[in-house]
Amino acid sequence: MATPVLEIIDLKKTYKRGWRAKPVHALKGVSFKIEPGVITGFLGANGAGKTTTIKCLLELSLKDSGRIFYFGHEGLTNEAKSKIGFLPERPYFYDYLTGREFLRFYGKISNRLKASDLDQRVSDLLKRVGLAHAGDRQLRSYSKGMLQRVGIAQALIHRPEFIILDEPQTGLDPDGRFEVREIIRETASEGTAVFFSSHLLPDAEQLCDDLVIYKQGEMIYNGATSKLLQQAESGFQLTFGTQQVAEAKTLQELNAKIDEIRKQGAEIREIKPKRLSLEEIFINMGFDAKPDNAQRAVDTRAGANR
Amino acid sequence: MNYMKSIATIGINTYREVIRDRILYGIVVFALLLIGLSIVLGGLSFAEQAKISADFGFAGIQIGASILSIFVGSTLVAKEIDKQTILTLLARPITRTQFVLGKFVGLLLTILTVMVGLAAVLAGLLLFLGLSITPNFAIALYGVVLEALVLVACTLMFGVISRPIMTVLFASSVFLIGHWVSSLEGLMKMKSIASDPTFLVGRQLAKFVPNLERFNWRSAPIYNLEVPGTDLITATVYAFGWMIIFLALTSFIFRRRDFV
Numbered sequence: 001m002a003t004p005v006l007e008i009i010d011l012k013k014t015y016k017r018g019w020r021a022k023p024v025h026a027l028k029g030v031s032f033k034i035e036p037g038v039i040t041g042f043l044g045a046n047g048a049g050k051t052t053t054i055k056c057l058l059e060l061s062l063k064d065s066g067r068i069f070y071f072g073h074e075g076l077t078n079e080a081k082s083k084i085g086f087l088p089e090r091p092y093f094y095d096y097l098t099g100r101e102f103l104r105f106y107g108k109i110s111n112r113l114k115a116s117d118l119d120q121r122v123s124d125l126l127k128r129v130g131l132a133h134a135g136d137r138q139l140r141s142y143s144k145g146m147l148q149r150v151g152i153a154q155a156l157i158h159r160p161e162f163i164i165l166d167e168p169q170t171g172l173d174p175d176g177r178f179e180v181r182e183i184i185r186e187t188a189s190e191g192t193a194v195f196f197s198s199h200l201l202p203d204a205e206q207l208c209d210d211l212v213i214y215k216q217g218e219m220i221y222n223g224a225t226s227k228l229l230q231q232a233e234s235g236f237q238l239t240f241g242t243q244q245v246a247e248a249k250t251l252q253e254l255n256a257k258i259d260e261i262r263k264q265g266a267e268i269r270e271i272k273p274k275r276l277s278l279e280e281i282f283i284n285m286g287f288d289a290k291p292d293n294a295q296r297a298v299d300t301r302a303g304a305n306r
Numbered sequence: 307m308n309y310m311k312s313i314a315t316i317g318i319n320t321y322r323e324v325i326r327d328r329i330l331y332g333i334v335v336f337a338l339l340l341i342g343l344s345i346v347l348g349g350l351s352f353a354e355q356a357k358i359s360a361d362f363g364f365a366g367i368q369i370g371a372s373i374l375s376i377f378v379g380s381t382l383v384a385k386e387i388d389k390q391t392i393l394t395l396l397a398r399p400i401t402r403t404q405f406v407l408g409k410f411v412g413l414l415l416t417i418l419t420v421m422v423g424l425a426a427v428l429a430g431l432l433l434f435l436g437l438s439i440t441p442n443f444a445i446a447l448y449g450v451v452l453e454a455l456v457l458v459a460c461t462l463m464f465g466v467i468s469r470p471i472m473t474v475l476f477a478s479s480v481f482l483i484g485h486w487v488s489s490l491e492g493l494m495k496m497k498s499i500a501s502d503p504t505f506l507v508g509r510q511l512a513k514f515v516p517n518l519e520r521f522n523w524r525s526a527p528i529y530n531l532e533v534p535g536t537d538l539i540t541a542t543v544y545a546f547g548w549m550i551i552f553l554a555l556t557s558f559i560f561r562r563r564d565f566v
Contacts, residue, residue, distance in 0.1 A: 109315050
């Protein structure tokens with residue numbers, strides 16, 4: 001088994017705003033792993049602790065306790081940092097730099113690229129994120145989508161083995177979201193592990209191999225996306241004849257239904273598993289804070305842990 | 307090697323940031339106006355026009371360098387934190403100390419660039435007024451550089467613990483007290499106030515502020531005074547000592563900072 005690019009064990013973080021304020025337990029002992037070359041989605045409601053986790057693992061915020069291993073070694077050394085790319089939430093960049101200067105700056109500071117390769121790498125990345133035409137313009141003239149794309153390019157400039165993207169699709173139009181999704185997919189296909197937080201659940205469902213789900217500072221799911229979706233499957237739906245619909249709870253029941261429909265001489269048009277989308281599962285986990293979702297959330301958690 | 311390279315990269319980026327900032331040009335115009343004013347004021351004197359112009363000219367360069375150190379220095383770190391550009395930077399293989407040193411180097415480079423430009427203008431003016439340019443001219447400028455070293459480091463230190471407006475206030479206080487420390491030392495010799503409690507407290511507090519008058523050699527080129535080599539060496543050591551103390555404190559505080 002390959003060494004995880006990141007392993008967090010029992011991470012805790014408490015904030016105290018002001019001298020007399022009550023401490024806020026942002027992270028209550030979370031543990032999870034990220035495997036190499038895998039796209040991992042990081043989900044949770046606002047304030048669940050996603051950004052705090054990201055900041056703690058990059059030592060932008062100092063953890064209270066817990067252990068963090070990067071590429072099998074404990075502690076964030078400069079060597080580990082040179083293998084990590086990062087795009088923060090709502091990024092602001094040095095707007096007095098041109099796109100090209102900006103990427104050159106991050107390439108240089110990453111200490112991983114030869115000076116002779118840097119210009120070529122910058123040009124390639126600008127092209128890849130669709131900004132080849134705007135490389136010599138100052139960032140202050142970029143649109144939000146362009147800034148997000150150049151931000152992703154800075155995270156990738158040094159060919160990292162692991163990238164962390166904090167809500168990379170926030171505020172983008174559908175085209176922008178699609179482009180970011182494609183870049184993430186392409187990056188992972190080159191063997192880079194991608195860890196990204198998002199509120200866009202359909203995108204996470206499409207993209208992510210694994211998921212880490214938080215609720216109020218606690219990790220409530222860490223595992224394959226497919227496993228979570230499978231657990232929420234509740235049978236099959238058949239469409240036959242002239243848009244008639246039948247349902248079957250088990251595979252045996254489905255076969256029996258098929259035989260019955262065929263005997264009737266009707267044509268089967270579609271058979272699909274009846275399952276909840278990630279968005280529905282997420283809501284069932286109680287993120288919308290409706291009291292009647294509490295039991296369903298417990299059920300789903302129990303299923304996830306089986 | 308990589309350690310210094312990273313500091314240089316951040317320094318060059320900071321230099322680029324300040325050079326492309328409009329505030330710099332405001333300060334440069336202000337300093338040029340002061341130098342220009344020196345001709346007008348010099349013209350009021352019949353005998354000493356060149357000397358008065360030189361005096362005001364050097365003051366213009368010193369004030370320009372100090373304003374740059376304090377006003378630009380106060381926002382250097384705060385801007386990175388407010389705009390969150392610091393997050394992507396510190397996620398790279400650099401330490402927080404390297405970040406602080408890079409910012410320091412960048413602003414110092416900018417100040418040196420501006421000073422070279424202003425010094426060239428002043429030199430041309432003095433030559434025009436018939437004053438010769440001696441090595442003392444460079445010594446006077448060297449003093450301004452040493453003062454800038456201390457002021458930039460001091461402003462950065464306040465910049466990591468307070469908002470820009472407070473940083474300007476604190477750093478300006480150090481600038482003013484730093485120039486009054488010499489007068490305070492002179493007062494200490496007066497027996498009548500030497501035992502006054504307020505004065506005694508002030509005397510102790512003054513020990514925590516660098517004496518910026520130690521770098522004042524601006525009258526040397528005007529009156530052809532000789533600046534002893536030992537003065538230059540001790541002042542250099544003194545400036546670097548304060549600079550190291552301020553930068554070490556900045557780094558110490560900054561390493562413990564949470565970016566929430």
